[in-house]
Amino acid sequence: MTKAKKILIITGDAGESFEILYASHRLREAGYLPVIAAPSIKRMNLVMHDFEPGWDTYVERQGYFLESDISFDDIKVGDYEAVLIPGGRAPEYLRNDSRVIKVVKDFSDANKYLFAICHGVQILVTAGLVNKKKIACYEHVKFEVESCGGRYITPDEAIKDGKIVTGKTWQSHPEFYKIVFSCLEQGN
């Protein structure tokens, strides 16, 4: 029996719970082993980003809980096929964590796939990876993408540019994962 290929998921407290659970379950269904890395091994306080009548932006509420598998300190890039970065409010502070930025750059340098959805794209921006790239992301992240040289794409729900695959929001799961698995099946 072949051992499952590993995909690294980078998130933490305030990560978007549906995006993280979806990634984890969807990868397992396809035979991959998702490994969730966070600032430490912990029961992460995830959030739910949803919409309510009367609000001019999304709302944030308590989400599902999940345990992280490893700490950022224990990531070995060589062990993974690719990295996947979900959204929520976590990428806002994770982009200040030098371990995260180094890991993401290492994936890029190793010519491995980088998948990011919604606010997860903020990590790619801070790692300096969106310059001249076509990028789909949450509309409120558009400014950050463009100010760092990226090309914000709309109305596509998800897009691939080189080894970077990005999706707008969790409503883009269908299109995003179609591309993700098309990439993974071709191998690196």
Next chain:
Amino acid sequence: MTKAKKILIITGDAGESFEILYASHRLREAGYLPVIAAPSIKRMNLVMHDFEPGWDTYVERQGYFLESDISFDDIKVGDYEAVLIPGGRAPEYLRNDSRVIKVVKDFSDANKYLFAICHGVQILVTAGLVNKKKIACYEHVKFEVESCGGRYITPDEAIKDGKIVTGKTWQSHPEFYKIVFSCLEQGN
């Protein structure tokens, strides 16, 4: 271009939000068109079933919101490849809705696939479809399955018996959907 095949999803207020969103996104990714039926067309008040330290059972909290697409009154069984019944607290009261029971029986009579996960299995039980069948479901639904002649299966996360595919909980998504898509790809 071929029109997408339709899959009926039966739920309502108090349906489990992750199970419903997962079904909807996963089916779309695979090229199917999910149609969510509820007692009426409405913004459904979905719930989150999760676990917290210190509790002897799961907790229920406010979940994601979702609009239903059609009312139970407007279901035409012939339009669908299969029916999928998510869990949460919705099946408890939906099993008292004669429209739901009739629809589910009609899918069975038409020899179409019936997929149910977690508490969703309660609908199959009430429709009289679990007798002598191997059934995976939430452990707290085991009594109802067995008292109506079903055979509660464990530790499998999901199982197929004839045209009925059942899964334990949302943690069984990977195994459950592997079987679901294996069924759908063979056609009816």
Next chain:
Amino acid sequence: MTKAKKILIITGDAGESFEILYASHRLREAGYLPVIAAPSIKRMNLVMHDFEPGWDTYVERQGYFLESDISFDDIKVGDYEAVLIPGGRAPEYLRNDSRVIKVVKDFSDANKYLFAICHGVQILVTAGLVNKKKIACYEHVKFEVESCGGRYITPDEAIKDGKIVTGKTWQSHPEFYKIVFSCLEQGN
């Protein structure tokens, strides 16, 4: 001074807080000593089942907290006049606890009164005690009662059949406790 007669209350996390508090206070007022048994001695996380506009079923929210008095391990049936089983979401999982089922059967074998309200009836169903009995219970528990041979009674709020007294919901407190105290006053 005569020692107060004891009534056993069976519940746990997710028990309905108003039903449990009402039982406890009402029994004390009448001079009985209620003893609350749960899976362990703990501060129980009780819930509130109530109704809100826009919902097709009841809502569940955080309820009052209460300490249990004893663990299921420490129940001596001979110490009690009767057992009372409140509802909420607790009976769903308590019916899987063999200690609970044994205790309830022992009360029945000892020809003592069994009182159950709302979802509390699920315990009687699993203990095999509703066959051929007239039973009042929450309407969403009707299927379970009938599939195990019970006769679901409506529109009565509460009913006595032999040594079993059942009530529909916490809105049936007045009728339910009238019967409960009429039974207790006659003695066993």
Next chain:
Amino acid sequence: MTKAKKILIITGDAGESFEILYASHRLREAGYLPVIAAPSIKRMNLVMHDFEPGWDTYVERQGYFLESDISFDDIKVGDYEAVLIPGGRAPEYLRNDSRVIKVVKDFSDANKYLFAICHGVQILVTAGLVNKKKIACYEHVKFEVESCGGRYITPDEAIKDGKIVTGKTWQSHPEFYKIVFSCLEQGN
């Protein structure tokens, strides 16, 4: 068939939900008809006063909901055997409602029973009825009682002084209602 005797309950938004529901159900069980009066006929936003580890006072959370039956404008004192005033945060503002104060004084002038529990005693204080009376009430209402001439009683859970019956908190239900029904059964 004799028509049920009526008991007036005075409360409103922020009334304590367990105290109000308990009064309503307990009175019905005893054959009385409780009539809930509030500033208007409405779905009252009741609260839950409970205790949590780490707090130096009680906590307030969302309680059960209840409809009031009549507005304070429509109270006819002659229709009622007695008035019962539950606690919560409602009495704090209801004591500023001149309709409430007049009604309560009228009950006193008519030599009818006045029952009050927990913060409900604040209404009696403002109506000028506690002077020289023995009063049980929530410990944080003690100052108001004493500054208006009342005699704060402890550790009794409930006490009767003339036509006034008062109880400490909802934990005093057993003792409080024993006295309430002893009074009601003697008639006025």
Next chain:
Amino acid sequence: MTKAKKILIITGDAGESFEILYASHRLREAGYLPVIAAPSIKRMNLVMHDFEPGWDTYVERQGYFLESDISFDDIKVGDYEAVLIPGGRAPEYLRNDSRVIKVVKDFSDANKYLFAICHGVQILVTAGLVNKKKIACYEHVKFEVESCGGRYITPDEAIKDGKIVTGKTWQSHPEFYKIVFSCLEQGN
């Protein structure tokens, strides 16, 4: 460099979070050192008192959290220029704490300023300091003020009478702090 003059703030669990934070930040801006005293040194569970459509009184929700600096046991009146008492639900129980009442009386005896806002005025009432004084406070505290000889002032948002400065609610911050700083700048 001159050491900042100290102002004592008296509060605790259920204190109104905006009033406490405002006092703390506003005093610091003006060069004073606020010292928050509570029943013990702890992370206080503060509340938010706000208004919602459909409610006949204010609502209480979870507020901001704050650490207290010292316990009531460690207050040395001589160290402070003045005392400031915010509102919320904390004053209701703090008025039963003899340490609080003694401290407040000592400030009065030392002819130092006493500032109180909203329900904070309840402490002044219990300390016997409002007799014959003009007092602004939350309208639901009016009865307590008047029953202890105070003169409830309206519609002024804040008022000074001798060494006592009081404000109606947190909406009175502008007028209240104008007077507070006018007092502090004149010195004692």
Next chain:
Amino acid sequence: MTKAKKILIITGDAGESFEILYASHRLREAGYLPVIAAPSIKRMNLVMHDFEPGWDTYVERQGYFLESDISFDDIKVGDYEAVLIPGGRAPEYLRNDSRVIKVVKDFSDANKYLFAICHGVQILVTAGLVNKKKIACYEHVKFEVESCGGRYITPDEAIKDGKIVTGKTWQSHPEFYKIVFSCLEQGN
């Protein structure tokens, strides 16, 4: 009597409630008239950003509610002395509103003061105003400031650079408002 000078406050749903209320009350105390502009005149759904043990970033909860005074459509820059931009999650989406960006640039072009705190700085970044400026802001906004040419300042709580005054978080209120009022008192 001189008419109060006006200060424009730019915020909306998900604005940080303490920062907005503090600005409004503090400006009024100093004799200014704050005017709150939002996408429309509405009861804004404000949030609370606070800290909880066990979280690697701040938490977001329901905050105080506030009505906005005017819509962004009705801002006349000439009417105001200065603009103040509070934080929270509102600036993330407001920076995509071209009306907001134009207004902020107009204030700059008119050589008027721009005050921003916490995430409010995101608006200045998008308006292109932080280039070569010393900026204090929430640490998670640092990347955006620097990627657009600003100089992130720490550990100062607040800083003035030309006509731009910025503060780190609501914990910086004392230092921030000292500078704000020092600017306003000098006039433009």
